[in-house]
Amino acid sequence: MNTEPIMVIKLGGGEGIDAGPTVRAIAHRVARGERIVLVHGGSHETNELSRTLGRPPQFITSPSGHTSRRTDRPTLEVFLMAYCGLVNKSIVEELRRLGVDAVGLSGIDAGIWRGERKGAIRSVEDGRVTLVRDDLSGRVTGVDGAFLSSLLDRGLTPVLTPPAITDDGVAINVDADRAAAATASALDADRLLLLSNVPGVLKDVHDPTSLITSAGPEDERVRNAAHGRMKNKVLAAEEALAGGVRTVVIGPASGEDPVGAALDGAGTRFEGVPA
Amino acid sequence: MNTEPIMVIKLGGGEGIDAGPTVRAIAHRVARGERIVLVHGGSHETNELSRTLGRPPQFITSPSGHTSRRTDRPTLEVFLMAYCGLVNKSIVEELRRLGVDAVGLSGIDAGIWRGERKGAIRSVEDGRVTLVRDDLSGRVTGVDGAFLSSLLDRGLTPVLTPPAITDDGVAINVDADRAAAATASALDADRLLLLSNVPGVLKDVHDPTSLITSAGPEDERVRNAAHGRMKNKVLAAEEALAGGVRTVVIGPASGEDPVGAALDGAGTRFEGVPA
Numbered sequence: 001m002n003t004e005p006i007m008v009i010k011l012g013g014g015e016g017i018d019a020g021p022t023v024r025a026i027a028h029r030v031a032r033g034e035r036i037v038l039v040h041g042g043s044h045e046t047n048e049l050s051r052t053l054g055r056p057p058q059f060i061t062s063p064s065g066h067t068s069r070r071t072d073r074p075t076l077e078v079f080l081m082a083y084c085g086l087v088n089k090s091i092v093e094e095l096r097r098l099g100v101d102a103v104g105l106s107g108i109d110a111g112i113w114r115g116e117r118k119g120a121i122r123s124v125e126d127g128r129v130t131l132v133r134d135d136l137s138g139r140v141t142g143v144d145g146a147f148l149s150s151l152l153d154r155g156l157t158p159v160l161t162p163p164a165i166t167d168d169g170v171a172i173n174v175d176a177d178r179a180a181a182a183t184a185s186a187l188d189a190d191r192l193l194l195l196s197n198v199p200g201v202l203k204d205v206h207d208p209t210s211l212i213t214s215a216g217p218e219d220e221r222v223r224n225a226a227h228g229r230m231k232n233k234v235l236a237a238e239e240a241l242a243g244g245v246r247t248v249v250i251g252p253a254s255g256e257d258p259v260g261a262a263l264d265g266a267g268t269r270f271e272g273v274p275a
Numbered sequence: 276m277n278t279e280p281i282m283v284i285k286l287g288g289g290e291g292i293d294a295g296p297t298v299r300a301i302a303h304r305v306a307r308g309e310r311i312v313l314v315h316g317g318s319h320e321t322n323e324l325s326r327t328l329g330r331p332p333q334f335i336t337s338p339s340g341h342t343s344r345r346t347d348r349p350t351l352e353v354f355l356m357a358y359c360g361l362v363n364k365s366i367v368e369e370l371r372r373l374g375v376d377a378v379g380l381s382g383i384d385a386g387i388w389r390g391e392r393k394g395a396i397r398s399v400e401d402g403r404v405t406l407v408r409d410d411l412s413g414r415v416t417g418v419d420g421a422f423l424s425s426l427l428d429r430g431l432t433p434v435l436t437p438p439a440i441t442d443d444g445v446a447i448n449v450d451a452d453r454a455a456a457a458t459a460s461a462l463d464a465d466r467l468l469l470l471s472n473v474p475g476v477l478k479d480v481h482d483p484t485s486l487i488t489s490a491g492p493e494d495e496r497v498r499n500a501a502h503g504r505m506k507n508k509v510l511a512a513e514e515a516l517a518g519g520v521r522t523v524v525i526g527p528a529s530g531e532d533p534v535g536a537a538l539d540g541a542g543t544r545f546e547g548v549p550a
Contacts, residue, residue: 049356052328053328080364081324083360084359084360084363085355085358085360086352088360089438093383093445093446096440102384102385103384103385104383105380108364108368108371109367109377109380111376150425156385163364165368169373
């Protein structure tokens with residue numbers, strides 16, 4: 001059995017992210033015997049498909065200013081088409097073309113990502129707070145690490161994507177960064193890379209030279225610098241460290257070898273054991 | 276290890292087919308300890324999505340009159356969204372809701388369905404024969420039965436869908452009936468059910484009372500009665516029998532319990548060893 005440490009890589013699905021460099025870097029490493037689990041998003045493809053289907057994406061803004069996708073059932077179906085269909089299978093196809101024995105799965109499949117659905121969500125619309133009760137979103141509460149390990153033991157490279165599934169069998173939209181963190185913890189992975197269209201955590205989001213290069217496990221400087229979607233990435237990094245992952249990097253998916261770069265110092269590196 | 280014989284069920288994806296009764300029948304049987312592999316189509320959802328996306332489906336008619344989907348790359352991407360995204364995950368979600376530990380996979384994933392791409396295809400257009408060279412369709416030439424068996428041994432119920440993948444990593448559209456037959460053979464399944472919106476093989480396609488209830492392994496009466504898409508189903512039945520499957524039924528996916536009905540005499544039953 002391969003005892004190579006496991007690395008979990010989350011590749012964002014936002015606008016302008018080219019999966020190519022990350023996918024090629026993974027193929028190169030798997031060919032050398034590394035064990036990698038890839039988790040991906042698909043928000044840009046979902047938004048594009050929603051618009052083409054005449055159902056423009058809607059977002060919920062919480063009273064604290066946090067924004068999330070409004071996921072009613074028709075939106076979840078578009079989500080399944082984009083994340084589980086187009087994006088997941090295109091990545092698996094490309095990995096296989098590059099010689100990787102990849103297997104694409106959603107968090108629904110085999111109950112890999114168990115989750116809890118949110119109750120009513122408070123949403124600010126036109127200055128008034130309303131309650132959204134039928135939203136199909138939530139968070140991952142359990143990962144079937146034994147099943148994923150069995151795939152890795154067969155030499156397979158899992159390619160995972162939301163949604164997750166509740167105990168009573170309802171598919172829910174979950175944050176893929178935090179799902180990747182839960183997966184890394186469940187697999188006793190030693191490294192988690194969160195790669196997307198950002199250089200890392202910036203002290204000043206408008207100043208790309210203000211990158212915070214290293215962070216501790218509960219780092220107020222980083223927490224205060226993280227806004228919008230970066231809040232979830234920092235939360236994911238903290239959850240992974242708390243779950244036993246040795247190193248987490250929030251870094252860019254761009255460049256020739258984004259994986260090598262993230263391991264060699266690009267982006268924001270989180271290390272250390274939470275107090 | 277569970278030594279219960281394996282049954283492969285192919286559920287068609289044509290217009291008017293309700294997956295509900297077949298999915299509920301499978302859940303009932305899996306709860307009793309039966310081992311089932313479900314293969315599904317998705318042609319109706321693909322056609323609908325193609326039209327909504329402004330890319331109406333196109334079909335190729337061969338000089339012999341056989342009709343198949345024209346699968347260029349944009350069509351294959353719609354195919355991934357419909358088959359691997361919407362249909363596959365919706366079925367897995369419903370099975371999980373009913374207590375089945377289902378896992379949805381395409382033939383690409385883990386290289387479950389290896390295939391060969393067709394060379395140039397002869398197409399009749401306006402009475403003239405032209406050659407289509409960029410079509411992404413083909414046929415299954417190998418099934419990874421060991422991987423599927425390992426899933427069954429974990430108590431999982433695989434839910435499989437096209438496309439398949441070539442040895443050099445190109446996703447190809449394949450006939451799901453014949454893919455199901457190849458899967459049944461590779462798993463040493465004892466039964467294969469091909470359920471869709473037909474009552475079985477009819478002597479006269481316009482006369483629903485002309486059902487042929489039983490057939491041999493190379494049955495000229497059945498071959499002569501099969502036209503259009505039924506030709507592929509009969510070919511699939513013959514290939515499964517030649518591959519060691521004991522019983523194949525071509526029958527309806529309708530009614531309260533389509534699986535029980537097919538096993539109890541509905542549809543056209545194929546039995547016997549080819550000469």
